[in-house]
Amino acid sequence: MELLGREQEIERTIRDPDQIRPSTKTGLAFAFEMATTADVIRAIVYYPPGQNPKVGRTKGDVATVYLDDPVYTSQVGAPIYQKVPGAPTMLKPLFRKEEK
Numbered sequence: 537m538e539l540l541g542r543e544q545e546i547e548r549t550i551r552d553p554d555q556i557r558p559s560t561k562t563g564l565a566f567a568f569e570m571a572t573t574a575d576v577i578r579a580i581v582y583y584p585p586g587q588n589p590k591v592g593r594t595k596g597d598v599a600t601v602y603l604d605d606p607v608y609t610s611q612v613g614a615p616i617y618q619k620v621p622g623a624p625t626m627l628k629p630l631f632r633k634e635e636k
Contacts, residue, residue: 538603539577545570546601549577554619556589557612564588566596567612569604576604578612590616 539546549570559565559580566589568579583589583596604610 539601542577545572545577546579549601550579550581550598552619553617555615556617557615558590559611560613561611565599566616567610578602578604578610 550568552570553568554570557567557569559567562582564585565580565582568581570577579601580599581596582599587595
């Protein structure tokens with residue numbers, strides 16, 4: 537419920553994250569993170585074997601999205617991607633608008 541109405545921020549988090557971190561639990565999931573003015577949004581995306589952001593593949597399934605809690609010990613590793621302020625994104629868009 538805490539992310540209800542924030543769909544555009546969630547989409548931007550996955551499309552143009554501030555950083556991407558690998559899961560320490562599985563090699564198939566990555567955390568896409570974006571800092572907002574009030575909090576950090578984290579989206580966990582699972583990829584099929586052999587496809588992940590480290591090899592330039594950007595087709596995965598969003599498993600969950602939540603606000604990062606600094607008190608909670610997360611299961612994500614060190615960043616594998618860090619956005620450079622002012623630089624264009626290196627990721628291809630993951631979302632396509634459906635034509636009506």
